[in-house]
Every structure is written in C-alpha cells, then in structure tokens.
Amino acid sequence: MQNPQPDAAVRITYRDAVREALRDALTGNPLVFLMGEDVGRYGGSYAVSKGLLEEFGPERIRDTPLSESAFVGAGIGAALGGLRPIVEVMTVNFSLLALDQIMNNAATLSHMSGGQLSVPIVIRLATGAGRQLGAQHSHSLEGWYAHIPGLRIAVPATIDDARHMLAAALASPDPVLLFEHLYLYNMEGELTPGAAPVDLDHAAIRRPGRDVTLVSYGWSLHKCLAAAQTLSQEGIEAEVLDLRTLRPLDEAAILASVRRTRRAVIVDEGWRSGSLSAEVTTRIVEQAFYDLDAPVARVCTAEVPVPYARHLEEAALPSPAGIAAAVRGVVSRSGSGI
Amino acid sequence: MQNPQPDAAVRITYRDAVREALRDALTGNPLVFLMGEDVGRYGGSYAVSKGLLEEFGPERIRDTPLSESAFVGAGIGAALGGLRPIVEVMTVNFSLLALDQIMNNAATLSHMSGGQLSVPIVIRLATGAGRQLGAQHSHSLEGWYAHIPGLRIAVPATIDDARHMLAAALASPDPVLLFEHLYLYNMEGELTPGAAPVDLDHAAIRRPGRDVTLVSYGWSLHKCLAAAQTLSQEGIEAEVLDLRTLRPLDEAAILASVRRTRRAVIVDEGWRSGSLSAEVTTRIVEQAFYDLDAPVARVCTAEVPVPYARHLEEAALPSPAGIAAAVRGVVSRSGSGI
Amino acid sequence: MSPSAGTTVGRQHGLQLLREMLRIRSFEDRCYRLYGEMKIRGFLHLYNGEEAVAVGAMQVLQPADAIVSTYREHGHAIARGIPMKSVMAELFGKQTGCSRGRGGSMHLFDASRRFYGGNAIVAGGLPVAVGLALADKLQHRTGVTACFFGDGAVAEGEFHESLNLSALWSLPILFLCENNLYAMGTALDRAQAQTDITTKARAYRMEAVAVDGMDVFAVEEAVRSAVDRIRSGGGPALLEMHTYRFRAHSMFDPQLYRDKAEIEAWQKKGPIITLTSRLKSLGLMTEEDYQRLEREAGAEVDAAVQFAESSPWEPVSDLERFVYAEPSA
Amino acid sequence: MSPSAGTTVGRQHGLQLLREMLRIRSFEDRCYRLYGEMKIRGFLHLYNGEEAVAVGAMQVLQPADAIVSTYREHGHAIARGIPMKSVMAELFGKQTGCSRGRGGSMHLFDASRRFYGGNAIVAGGLPVAVGLALADKLQHRTGVTACFFGDGAVAEGEFHESLNLSALWSLPILFLCENNLYAMGTALDRAQAQTDITTKARAYRMEAVAVDGMDVFAVEEAVRSAVDRIRSGGGPALLEMHTYRFRAHSMFDPQLYRDKAEIEAWQKKGPIITLTSRLKSLGLMTEEDYQRLEREAGAEVDAAVQFAESSPWEPVSDLERFVYAEPSA
Ligand SMILES: Cc1ncc(C[n+]2csc(CCOP(=O)(O)OP(=O)(O)O)c2C)c(N)n1
Ligand SMILES: Cc1ncc(C[n+]2csc(CCOP(=O)(O)OP(=O)(O)O)c2C)c(N)n1
Numbered sequence A, B: 001m002q003n004p005q006p007d008a009a010v011r012i013t014y015r016d017a018v019r020e021a022l023r024d025a026l027t028g029n030p031l032v033f034l035m036g037e038d039v040g041r042y043g044g045s046y047a048v049s050k051g052l053l054e055e056f057g058p059e060r061i062r063d064t065p066l067s068e069s070a071f072v073g074a075g076i077g078a079a080l081g082g083l084r085p086i087v088e089v090m091t092v093n094f095s096l097l098a099l100d101q102i103m104n105n106a107a108t109l110s111h112m113s114g115g116q117l118s119v120p121i122v123i124r125l126a127t128g129a130g131r132q133l134g135a136q137h138s139h140s141l142e143g144w145y146a147h148i149p150g151l152r153i154a155v156p157a158t159i160d161d162a163r164h165m166l167a168a169a170l171a172s173p174d175p176v177l178l179f180e181h182l183y184l185y186n187m188e189g190e191l192t193p194g195a196a197p198v199d200l201d202h203a204a205i206r207r208p209g210r211d212v213t214l215v216s217y218g219w220s221l222h223k224c225l226a227a228a229q230t231l232s233q234e235g236i237e238a239e240v241l242d243l244r245t246l247r248p249l250d251e252a253a254i255l256a257s258v259r260r261t262r263r264a265v266i267v268d269e270g271w272r273s274g275s276l277s278a279e280v281t282t283r284i285v286e287q288a289f290y291d292l293d294a295p296v297a298r299v300c301t302a303e304v305p306v307p308y309a310r311h312l313e314e315a316a317l318p319s320p321a322g323i324a325a326a327v328r329g330v331v332s333r334s335g336s337g338i
Numbered sequence C, D: 001m002s003p004s005a006g007t008t009v010g011r012q013h014g015l016q017l018l019r020e021m022l023r024i025r026s027f028e029d030r031c032y033r034l035y036g037e038m039k040i041r042g043f044l045h046l047y048n049g050e051e052a053v054a055v056g057a058m059q060v061l062q063p064a065d066a067i068v069s070t071y072r073e074h075g076h077a078i079a080r081g082i083p084m085k086s087v088m089a090e091l092f093g094k095q096t097g098c099s100r101g102r103g104g105s106m107h108l109f110d111a112s113r114r115f116y117g118g119n120a121i122v123a124g125g126l127p128v129a130v131g132l133a134l135a136d137k138l139q140h141r142t143g144v145t146a147c148f149f150g151d152g153a154v155a156e157g158e159f160h161e162s163l164n165l166s167a168l169w170s171l172p173i174l175f176l177c178e179n180n181l182y183a184m185g186t187a188l189d190r191a192q193a194q195t196d197i198t199t200k201a202r203a204y205r206m207e208a209v210a211v212d213g214m215d216v217f218a219v220e221e222a223v224r225s226a227v228d229r230i231r232s233g234g235g236p237a238l239l240e241m242h243t244y245r246f247r248a249h250s251m252f253d254p255q256l257y258r259d260k261a262e263i264e265a266w267q268k269k270g271p272i273i274t275l276t277s278r279l280k281s282l283g284l285m286t287e288e289d290y291q292r293l294e295r296e297a298g299a300e301v302d303a304a305v306q307f308a309e310s311s312p313w314e315p316v317s318d319l320e321r322f323v324y325a326e327p328s329a
C-alpha cells in the first residue's frame, strides 16, 4: 500500500489514508515533522501515526508533554524558522488551551508584520461527537474556528481528501487547521487511483440533485448522503455539497447549487446558534435571496453540552432522519407565499 | 453620587456607572468579591475599580497574577464553593487563555452533573477595537462566545445597562459574561432615576422607526443611532434595536421589529464571517422570510486582524456612514422582485 | 520511603482499608468486562494498581472537605462514599447515575459529598480546586480541598498557575499527584526536564513530600499530616504519590510504550497484595477474612450492576434540561 | 552582583554602549512627547531605565540569532539595529514603518534582522521562541534564540510550558527576564510565591543566573557566557535581569502602586548615569564626549521623526493585504 499502482483502486480506511499522507509528506520534504502528544511511542491516540516513529525517528515524530499552548506556539515558531511543522492537537477539545497562540500569533503575524512573516504551520485536530465521550470531549468547533481571519480551515470528509488534503495544507504558506472527524477514522472506502492533487479552495458536489441543496462537511456529509438516499425513494432528489474548506468558504459553489435547486438545508454538527450553518445561510440570503423558493433550513447539534448517554447524544446530534425531515419541510413549503 | 436621589437625574460616565454597580454589589452581598489583574492597587486598567480596594480591602478586591486560566477557573471554583465572584479579565483578548475553563468547566458543569451544580460566576471583559491597540488587543469576540451553550452573554451599551446589568448577572445562577466596550467607558450620559432592575432576557428598542430595523449591540449601537439620525433627514426612519444579551437572543423582539419594518440591517463589530450577525440574519430568514421586502444586509468588521494605523482601523470597523449606505441599499431594493 | 514501616496496625482499620481497595478493584475489573459487553461506552480509564492513593486519602478527608478529580476517578468516587450503584448506573448512562447519565465515566459528580468531578481535561480541575479552597478560606470554613491529578498534568500551564496562586494566597488545598510514571504512552522522563515533582512544587515555596503510593498506610499517614497542617492554616501542600497503572491507559491502548516485565514488577508491589500479606503476616487477618471481603465486594458490584441494568433512561425530552440552572434549583 | 567589577573597559566599547543606551533613551523621551501630541496612539510602553538589558544583550547576539520580544520592545528593536526611522514611522502608523503601520508600538517586526516582534500578549512570545530555537536545532544551525519577557510573564502557564520544553529538548534558547519588580501595578511579591526567578528556572533543570540589569557590562558579560554555553550545545539558560521601569507602565498609568522615593532611588542606579560617571572616573570619556553622543542621538531621533512625518500612509485599499501570504511572498 506504500506504493499503490497509479491505476489500481485501493480500499483503505480514512485513518490509513491520513497516515499515508503523513508518510508522503515526511518522505518528500525533510523540513516536515510531526509533533504532538503521543504521536510517537503511543502510536497516536487514534492510531493515525502508528509506525511513523520507527520509520522517521523521534526528531521528526516528536512526542510532546501535555503543553498545548507551548507546543502549538512552538509549531508557529518552527514555521517562522523555516520548518514545515505538522502539529497534532489530539482533539479540538484541547485546542482551547492553545487558542491564544492560534488566534493571536498564527492568524495575525503575517498581517501585523506587514507581510514580512508567514506561518506555514499545519495543525491537525480530531473533532466531533458520536462516540459517547461526554461534553468535554465532543466539541465540533471547526466552524467556530472559521471565524478567524488569517487561518485556513479544511475538513477532509472523504478517503481521497483524507489522503490528499494534507499535501495541499503543507503547500500553503498560511496556517491551516485540518479537522479530522473521529467518527470517520474507521470508515473504509476506495482511494481514487492517481487522484489529482486537491486544493483548499473548492467545495465538491458529492451527489447531484435538482430539488434541494444539502450543504455540509465532515461526518455530517455522510449523514446527508444517507438522507439523500431515503429522499430519492420519495422522489426528492437532493444535491449534496461538501464544503471541504470552511475558511475560505466556496461561496460560488454554494450559490451555484442553490440557484439551481432553489432550496437549501444546511447541516452542521456545531451547536445551532452561531454555527457555520448561520454564515452559509446568510451568504445565500445576501446573494441568492430572490432565487429561493423556500426559507433556508438548518439541522445542527442541539444547544447542549453533548451528553454521555447514547440515546441523549444521538438526540443531540444531526441524524439522517432529521435531515430528511428538514428537507421535506423545505420542499413542502416551496412556492407558498413567494 | 454614592446615594443619588431616587428622582434626581444624574449625569455619569459609563465607567462610573460600572463602578457604582460594583460598589452596590459588594456592599449588598458579603459573598461578592472582585478578582482580576490590577483591579486593586492599580485601580483597574480602565480605572473602573478605582477606589474599591480602599473601600472593600484586598480580600474582596483581589489582585491576581498574570494567570488567566487559573484565576478564571478559581472564580468557577469559588462559585461552586458558595461565593459570588466577579472575575475581571482585563480584556477579551486575554480570555483566550482561559477559554478551556470557560467552555469546558463554567459552561458544562451544570449539565454534566445532571443539575447538581451551578456556576454563578460573573466574568467582566473589556472588548472591542477603535483605540488603535493593534490586532492582539482589538478583538470583538462577544458574539463568538455566544455560540457556547451554558453561558449567558450580556453587553451593556447604555449608561443604565452599565449601571444595572451587573446586578442581574449576579442574580443569575448561571455563568454570565459581561462585555464592556472599551470605547464606551468615557461615554457620559444620564442615569434614569430609580430605573427598574433590568433582566438578561430582553432586547430594547432604542429608537423607533418604520422603514428598517437596525439590529446591534455594544459600541455599534451608537453608530446605528448616529446613522439613523442621518437617515431620518433623508426620510428613512430606522428602528434601532439593542440586543443587550447575545445569548439567549431575544428572537421575539427581533422578529417583531422586522415584521413591522420588513427590512433589516445587522451591525456587528465582529469579523463578518461567522459573526453574530449571521445568526441574527438566519433567525430572521428562518421565521420571517415571507415578511421581508428585501434581503437582510450586514455591516461588520472587515476580515482582517485589526490594524494599528488609524485610517486602516477606521476602514476596518463599522461606521455610521457605512451603516447608512447599507440601509439605503436595502430600502432601494425593496419591493423589487418580491 | 514508607514512613509507616513502624506504625502499629489495628485489625479493624487494616481490614477496612483492604475492604475499600477490594471494592474499587472488583468494581474496576467488572467495568473492564462490561466495556467488552458494550454496557459501558466512551472512554474508560481504570484505577487498578492505584487504589491505595484514593483509599488512604479518603480516610483522612472529612465531609466538609472538597474533592476535585480526573477522568480516572472511579476509585476516588467510591472511596469518597458515593454509592457504587449510582456510579455504575452513571457508566451505564442511566437516569439513576450520579450525573443522571450525562457525565459518564469521566464525569462523576456528587454535590452532597462535595465531590466536584470528574474532569476530562488534563489539569482542568486544578484551577477549580483553587477556587473551592478560596471559597472555604474567605468564608472562614475549615474545609480542605483535595485535588487529584496525574504526572502528565504537571506539564500543563494550569499546574504552574494553580500552584503559584495556592501558595501565594496560602490556600487550604492539598495537591495529590498520582505519579504512575506515564501520561498515556509518554513516560515522565520524556515529558519533564525535572522528574521529581516535589522539587517542582517547592519552586512555588510549597510543602511537598514524596510518598509510596503503593502503601496505603504511608498514603494515609502522609495525607493526615499534610491535611492537619493545612487545616491549621499552614498553607497548601503537594504529595507526590508514586504508583503505577496496572491496566492500559484506556480501552484503546495497545501499550506499545512499556514492557510486560515492568508491569509485572510493579504488580508484585501492588497495594492489595502487599497489604494482604502484611495483615496476614501480622496475624491480623486470615485467608477466610480475605475471602469474605472479596465476596462482599463482588456482591456489592453485582448489586450495582443489577441496579444499573434495571434503572430507567433519562427521557430524551429532558435532553436540554440543566444546561441552565432550573428555577427550582 | 556585578560580575564586571573587575573587567577592564575600553573607551571605544564604553562609548559604544553609552551611545546605544542614549539612542534608546532619547527615542523613548521623544515618543513620550509625541504621544502627547497624538502623533503616536494606542498603547505605548516605554523602556526608560531598562536600556542596559537590551544594549548589553545585543552586543553578543549575532545576525543569525533570533529575537522575540514584548510590547515594551522599542529598546530591543533599536539595539538590534532596526533603523530608528522605520521604528518611528511604525509608531506614526505609516507605510514606511517596520510593520507597514499595521503593528504599532507593540508589534515591531524586521524579518531581515530575525526580529520576530513585538508581542502584546504577556508570555505569548515564549512558545514561539521555543519553536524558533527548535528550528535552528533541527536544521543544525548554530543560531541562538533570545526571548525577552517581564517578571509578570513568569506567572503565566506559557512560561512553565516553554521552560520545560526548552530544557527537555535542550534547545538553543536564552530566556531574558526583565525583572523590573512590577507587572503594571502588581509588585512581584504580590504575584509570585517565589520571587527569585532563577530558583523557578532551576526547577526545570535550567541554568539560571541573576544579573544586575542596571550595569550594561554585567549584562553583556552574563549574556556572553550564557550564549557561548548555549551555542556550544549546553542547552537553554535563563538570565534574571534586575532592572526598573522609570516611567509609568503605559500612558494611562497614574502609578498609585509605587512611591516617588522608590523611583528616585532606582534612578540613581540608572544604567546611563552610572555608566557615564564610570567612564568619566576611569578617564575614558569627557563631558564633551557625552554631549556629543547626546547630540547625535537627538539628531538621529529628529531625523526619524522627520522621516515618519513625511512618510505616506498605506492606502486604505490595501487594508486586507497580508491577511494571507501573497503569491509573490
Ligand atoms: C488538555 C488535555 N490534553 C490531552 C488530553 C488527552 N489525554 C487524556 S489522559 C492523558 C494522559 C494524562 O496522564 P496523567 O496526567 O499522568 O494521568 P494518568 O492517565 O496517568 O492517570 C492525555 C494526554 C486531555 N484529556 N486533556
Ligand atoms: C495575557 C495578558 N494578560 C494581561 C495583559 C495586560 N498587561 C499588559 S502588560 C502587563 C504587565 C506585564 O508585566 P511584565 O511582564 O512584568 O512586563 P513589564 O510591563 O513590567 O515590562 C499586563 C498585565 C496582557 N497584555 N496579556
């Protein structure tokens, strides 16, 4: 699997795809190194970096103490010093401890220095709920981070993006946060043979449809695809748009799809109020208001610290059934009034 | 001024209004104490707590070291221990260092404990730009904080609210973040004699109008009022709504006003993408879509770390002129298409 | 390193300590199985091997004292006196759980016993503990706040800020560092330039003592003298408990970072084995006594599982309760 | 405390040090006036009294070394060799400023001189400095990163995390703590349980030395021996520079927290006065020399103000430039 035939299709897990991407990056550029808690000896808390320590050694697969602010800041400094650090913050929940470094240094240094500096750091974070980890370990903050100018926010939701987005992130001179949903690590799928390098600027239509646009990213994308299946049996053809990057937003792709379908439902694992779904909705309203046949609808996480108990957690998170219901609501309202 | 006649109108600065509120709280409840960097000997970095150390002593006007995470967390613990802490985080910019305590402890403990615990802490933060303090000292993150379930976010924008919101915050069993815009501290105005105690649930119409609703809060409220002045000379009567609390949002008040005026412009000092303006816009679209005569418009801060140079900073922030222009745009589009 | 070598041990007390440790041990062993049966989900961090720390400490702490713990807190919760059944019900996610099923293994709470959780953010509990101690001090109460955390937490900035605040304000707080040599897969000497945690604590001018965390008597004695000092206004202290985690960090840990030999060596020093043989050799306990204690512990765990199994789920309609305090509350 | 008591001082070098300190002093004094004239806005933190630290340190640091500073960094920037006029233009918010007017007083940058700013978040620069040092080490470069910060920063968690990482990884970094006894209005002993910062540093097994920060020779000597050790692979070090801030914390500080007597006592120990009398008493400098240096410094500041005044503003249309790196960059 280390050297797949360019034209042989490979089945691979999301986890292995990320690991292959890391291996490529480390092999291809001596300035790249991976740093974070338990990325080495332990093999990564989600086993993503397993085996890399043996292959690349402790200097480049660097275990850190529990010091999120310092090792994220050190990644920023290392980037300023000419390296291409990949900093793994085990989960987004712990990144709160490093937010000062991310917002006040990584995101500002290029502008504050009048363009003299750039901070080509890649920060990888596991994100999301769904594993009954409780309130402190189930945050979905990627949309929240997308509020910060100076950062690029990317969310690989497919095997191909898990495999190829890291290279694009490393190629960027700007700080990039890569959010990997912990629910996706075990997802298996086919790696498109010899897939073209991806960029961090474009959304992708994962399922074409004419009746409504489902805008989503990350784990929610797969819930949207499941909902679209169900809906198509009812004769409703949903187009499913994978945002892929939350900052910058591919507004053109969103608007193009919505102008075609004239209806939109935004699905976002963030807490409803102030989630990215609000920004997406607003962009649509600002620029495609007169193209809408119905109000934009949202399916988000309930406004509650995500609880441990399975039935409560499931009730708190977006679900294919909830998405399908929202779509039916939007479709049924169409035409009325306008 | 310590004991104003109930019926005598008093002119007072926003700063003094906050200080009077603090003095009342400290006098009225022995469990209340103020803790933060330089609140004591220095007199508060914005001179808000000046004189309180002499009056209440170092136990209750407690200077802390530069340890935002620890003293905010200590405020949380003190609240659990039966006290009513007022923690001053000198500015919102430094609160990033305490975000883990705020999001993972203050906001979650009540829910995670199944309602056994509550965290009646009040965190005061100076916020905002406009003083040429540069990117790291000019954040407006109150709308961003409003994304977090479990918190209450209040923003006093008037002399009366500066004087009375603290009491409401202290009366709440939930964690409350009070954001004081640093540009308002010197604002002078009349304190309504014997004003009724305020709550943390309702927005307020600061200026009635029939043609468009300007939704705002904090310093931006005053820019909206200035813009409304200008516009009324052009025959456009703008209603100006002061949100007052960003979480929970007074959705009813927003919708009621917009249904009357059928047009809305949201003014928010946050960076445009993902600012609270997006949530407000979305709420309007979700529930008053068919009542709108024009797309909702936004006036926000440019998506750039706020620069030092005055002309650049002014260009980055919402301005009365920019607000007026946005309103004209909305009014002119009305009717067209719909 | 065991200051208790000379202590005279009473039968009652000896059996009491052993009983408590066995209760925790059999609870944890059952949790391990229940996780395999998917009755318990999420992250599960077991306390096997470290029982002497929780049990020794809780002998000293009073009802008016406050406890702040970590995600590896089953032992602390049980030793504090939270009924096993409400803890087990919590792990099952049931309404009868000590956090109504919202917390899970990492978030056990019991306000009535001043047990403030259960924190899944490493070092996240330390500042909260500082505040609890401040509340006692400002209200002139004699309570002491006991704050448990691991060796890994020592690297976090919150450790630094919290120890300084506690020493600076001379707060009634006891920091109990459970040094089990690893933070997940990271050995202490690969995380800390200074591996002697008492030395670090003294840099804040704080009392600090290293303790054999495998010797429940040593723990109890060290905690007693520390708590007495603190209660009488002597200011904060830190105890570094040398202990070891017998099981994996969590249920997802292949343990690539340590070898069997090391684990076995520590198991020989285990708090239960050593206390058992000690009590027997002192003629304070018979094999029958031991069997009985084990049976009783097992029976209590059985009952707890029973209770958890038969308990109701919190209704989904109550999902959003408690996000904000309820008027009643 | 001055290891330089015995050093033989050369005239050239002595005058050079005095010249540098005078350049900073007159720059700062002019800034004070310009703030009153509202030419300079925002927060302004002046370095008066602490000049010996920046000047002494910069004698040792090489072009390949990196500098990380604070919001009180005019002195560091000027001593590092950033042209005074581009610093002054920055304070005016002009396009010709060393940060194109976007940074202001707290955010001076000069990539060509490896001057990485200018950080307005207390202790926010320390982790970045750690990373710069790591970059040198991993690329087998001989650079040393010098990180300036104040006594107040020592209380922040980032100090703790950064010192530990540096010592743990044996990084080529020099921590320069400017202990001027106050963090805004908070005296060190009301912020730190342990006021000896070298003791704190040693708790990370880091080399640490206290230095008379008012004696430019002492500073230079201490920095030289520390940097030599670090460059030769000896690992990180911390120098605690005992100094004092002659002016208010910023332009909004009524200085309620310290009395005139204390300030005057320190002014007598001021780095410029003491060096001046020392050079004179050693017969290495005449009053004329001194007058000339002061005149030259003043003239340089005049020219800098001239330059700033006559410089253009960045066009508003360029507001959003540099938020993301430009293709060209
Ligand atoms: C701030 C933070 N970073 C990372 C983690 C992930 N994590 C959970 S436990 C752990 C190791 C903690 O080790 P230690 O403090 O020694 O406690 P132990 O598990 O050994 O009892 C880590 C890294 C976390 N929960 N919180
Ligand atoms: C994280 C953070 N908290 C608070 C502040 C506000 N503040 C600016 S300077 C300062 C005092 C810093 O003192 P010290 O580190 O000793 O440096 P000095 O000003 O004495 O040079 C404070 C509290 C800040 N800028 N950053």
Ligand SMILES: [Mg+2]
Pocket (backbone or CB within 6 Å): C150, C151, C152, C178, C179, C180, C181, C182, C183, C184
């Ligand atoms: Mg450990």
Ligand SMILES: [Mg+2]
Pocket (backbone or CB within 6 Å): D150, D151, D152, D178, D179, D180, D181, D182, D183, D184
């Ligand atoms: Mg200082």
